[in-house]
Amino acid sequence: MQDPIKTLFTECIQTQIAAADMLQEPIEMACNLLVDSLLNGRKVYCCGEGLAHATSRHFAHIMLTGLSFERPPFPVTSLHADYGALEYDRMFAQQLQAVGQPSDVLIVFNASERAPRVSRAMEAALSRDMLIIALTQNSDVDIAGLLGPDDVEIRIPTSNAARASEHLLQISNMLCSVVEHRIFPQETD
Template identity: 85%
Template sequence: MQDPIKTLFTECIQTQIAAADMLQEPLESAANLLVGSLLQGRKIYCCGESLAHATSRHFAHIMLTGLSFERPPFPVTSLHADYGAKEHTRMFAQQIQAVGQANDVLMVFNACERAPRVSAAMEAALSREMLIIAITHNSDTDIAGLLGPEDVEIRIPTSNSARASEHLLQISNMLCTIIEHRIFPQETDS
């Protein structure tokens, strides 16, 4: 019997290999959409279902403060997760309805099977003519059906929520690095 810890590492590595093969094109599309939006003065809002909301907050933080080098902040906001809200499932949607503008971007993170709060935010974004980037996984049942032709889905090749959560964080770091290097190419020449 294989060591349980080694088994977990093996699962992580296998998911990494599958992701490296499958996610290059959607990562490129997401980076292009984010860079284009930022250069056009659009705003990016992000949220995540359940524990994935921590990744949303992390992404907003590194986009504001910088990841690879010191730079001006990008206009990225993680929506507030007010779990005491009267309409718990609409907490993100209400914020999008209040501040979202056409062609702004909503970036959603999900490592659960169901995503009612994120789905409601996506519906609100669609009503505001916003673009959507969804980072999901194979067991997600709510999000893919809400995406339009100009939206981007990055579907992590796993049904395991723990592996998906690990990749949400990795993908957010990768996107920030790509965006920084595209907007500030002089920083990568040194």
């Protein structure tokens, strides 16, 4: 039983090392985009495909309540995943069509290969002149092609959905922490 568990730890560590080498620049770009948007009164919306939607909700929660210290809430909303919606594939897109404004930010999370609901949300965001931050993984086939020159992709260096899911959570925490400290530099841990 120990060998499979050690193998999982090893896979996780290897993905961590690869991510540390590859993702510093796109995470920095995403933080800059978030700070600029928040300081200019823009809103941030987020959603995730499948299980990655839990990371979207986590991200919205820590951006509202604070991660590192007590602070005013940031205007971040996780789009509602109404699985009883009549147009299930358009559930995120419809919400953005109702509330999204130019220069607002959409953050999408996806740990799998396909992302039909998130892709539709991205199309809606593009039609509203919103900016996009996409957290994806190596085998993504739906999201990267929708990104424009002002958007940011954070592509986790794995095709393993479990390793990608772990990193989605870690990167969402990193984004919140960096944004908090840039907007409130007087605060310390």
